[in-house]
Amino acid sequence: MVLTNKTPEDKVNSLFDRVAPEYDSMNNWISMGLQKKWRKETMKKLDIKNDSEILDVCCGTGAWTADLARGLGESGHVTGLDFSKEMLKLAETKLVNYEQKSKIKLVQGNAMDLPFTDNSFNGATIGFGLRNVPDASQVLSEMLRVVKPGGFVACLETSQPQNMIVKSVWNIFFKLVPVIAKIRGNNYADYDYLQKTTKEFVSANRLKEMFEEVGLQKVTYKQFSLGAVVLHIGYKKM
Template sequence: MSDKDTTHFGFKEVETEAKAGLVANVFHSVAARYDVMNDLMSGGIHRIWKRFTIELSGVRKGHSVLDIAGGTGDLAARFSRIVGSEGRVVLADINESMLHVGRDKLIDHGHHGNIEFVQADAQYLPFPDDSFDCITIAFGLRNVTDKDRALRSMLRVLKPGGRLLVLEFSKPKNELLSKAYDGYSFRVIPLIGKLVANDSESYQYLSESIRMHPDQETLKQMMEDAGFAQCDYHNMTGGIVALHRGVKA
């Protein structure tokens, strides 16, 4: 079996065609408790990371925004208020369970007039070329089987001058912080998952997927290789999370 026939699912090596199904099972399992677990695992800091993403997006009234792997709709809700009735927000997620949770949450909070919900694979986005002023993907790229294909797909559906923002866990810059974060990720997070969501295995995978994700410079190079210009990134919380940004020339 060649390297192209296999990929990583956390620390495990699996057949490439099997990964999407395995990831889907994880998110079917965690969907109902996703928001609660996010707050517990990050101490609420994920809200600050997402707010910074919104600030760097450059989104304005009337814009079209695509939030890939949008999950329970944190970013989509904020973008909905910014773009207004003249704008458009598409919350896309490959996972039906996550999409249902996000749709129900946003409708319950009154965010439905300018938001569309689309089940979509980041690698094969079902939108015309040059459709969006901004694309965001928060804590989703590391679960995509072919990240290079997904980045090219995002570039295709962006309008010229449009921005891609990738918010993702990354590599801490400080060795002591890195060791402490490893301990937290592999001991505490699966335990919280077991106690709160009765699912330690899914959170074990999520911790492993963070370690297997490309570091800051590697992801920046991947974006440039996909055709994005003006690529940069901002480390947050010591590099535990990084926000990458690229522009379609």
């Protein structure tokens, strides 16, 4: 018998390595094509300065990383970090001919132990990754640590709609996700796990409290798609 001592991080990493090839197409289907709109609205809210240094945590295949780079001037820079080697390979492939590629650096690393010094970035983002880490508060603490005083931490994430009718439809939809994934040739268990992390993730109000508990200030949030997706933004004390 082969014994394994995989940590929770290792298990999540393995899952995302497996789903990487279909990740973008499944995300587009699950979001009903709205993910680009959510990121566009988020970029307006962030109002990033041209010369900013930005960290994109759990960058996956680099969708938001690319948006961030597009919003910067020539002296700006984005570092995309992900634990999954396969996700980063796809991101690298996607960005080969991307006109803003010179502004982007991809790094493999652990979101709960960021390989950067304190006060390194003007802002840090995480898109649809916080619900899948073993300790969301630890990730927020690390993002806060590496952001400069006055810098922002932003999280775009699925949430639990408060309207009961919307929530009922939302629950039914996400129960179908692993079934559709299987029909499309993906692993049912992987997407069953992902729909559960979506369903079980904290409410918008609770995530606001978590931002504040780690030390972020002036925390606000904006709901998209009737509360199914929420953007949280907080700032590091000057």
